[in-house]
Amino acid sequence: MSHYGPQPWVQRHWDLRAAANFMLGGTGAGLLIAGAIAAPAPRFAIAAGLLLVAAGLGAVWLEIGRKLRALHVFFNPRTSWMTRESFAALGVFVFGAAALTRPLPWLMAALALAAAGFVYCQARILRASKGIPAWRAPEVVPLVLTSALAEGAGAVLLFDVVPPALLLVGLALIARAVAWSRFRKALKQQRGADALERPGKMLVLLGTMVPLGLLAATQLDARAALLAAPLIVASGWWLKLALVTRAAFNQGFALPHLPVRGARQEKST
Secondary structure (H helix, E strand, O other), X not given: OOOOOOOOOEOOOOOHHHHHHHHHHHHHHHHHHHHHHHOOOOHHHHXXXXXXXXXXXXXXXXXXXXXXXXXHHHHOOOOOHHHHHHHHHHHHHHHHHHHHHOOOHHHHHHHXXXXXXXXXHXXXXXXXXXXXXXXXXXXXXXXXXXXXXXXXXXXXXXXXXXXXXXXXHHHHHHHHXXXXXXXXXXXXXXXXXXXXXXXXXXXXXXXXXXXXXXXXXXXXXXXXXXXXXXXXXXXXXXXHHHHHHOOOEOOOOOOOOOOOHHHHHHHHO
């Protein structure tokens, strides 16, 4: 619904470009975290993660009406989760550049913490949007966090298939499925929940069950992991895209006391 009135309508301020920040940036940050945990040679994972985070932030920048005002995002760290996300992104790029040069354990740990902070700020940006019932639910925070980790861990499989990575992917997929189930229950009977049903089913089927089966199949052929990775990432992106652009109905407004001028005029006459 695009008309203005008491009925909820889908917000129009955030479009595909804003959703891309959650999709690309979430996967990139998850890749940096997973690379620090499970990648034996993390340089390729670090480079890919930084590129994805940069691409997501670039997409948001394209959405800004006045591009030169983008630096204003750094001015309000006390109350703005977008400001905190920006500072976390700076940490990601600083530690990422250093880790690319020398992937020392403490640098990898610092990079993973900065990436985790970046994703957490993304989740809290949605949570802080009180006018959108699908975003303000507390369950949106673990959903965004687990989805980023699952996507990033799945992307690690494109670089190397080692037992720690397989274990991390399996745990992250289960955590994401549980977070989606809790989020779905929280949104029951809310306006816009229907827009998430199909992406959510695909998240469970093609993004969780099938990849878990493919992970088990790596015992026979390691190339099965290459099939699991795109399914994990694509299903998470589809859900985020639907959450930001299609399920984002605002609350609308209510008029508990309506004027009855005609009745008052009749009484006065």
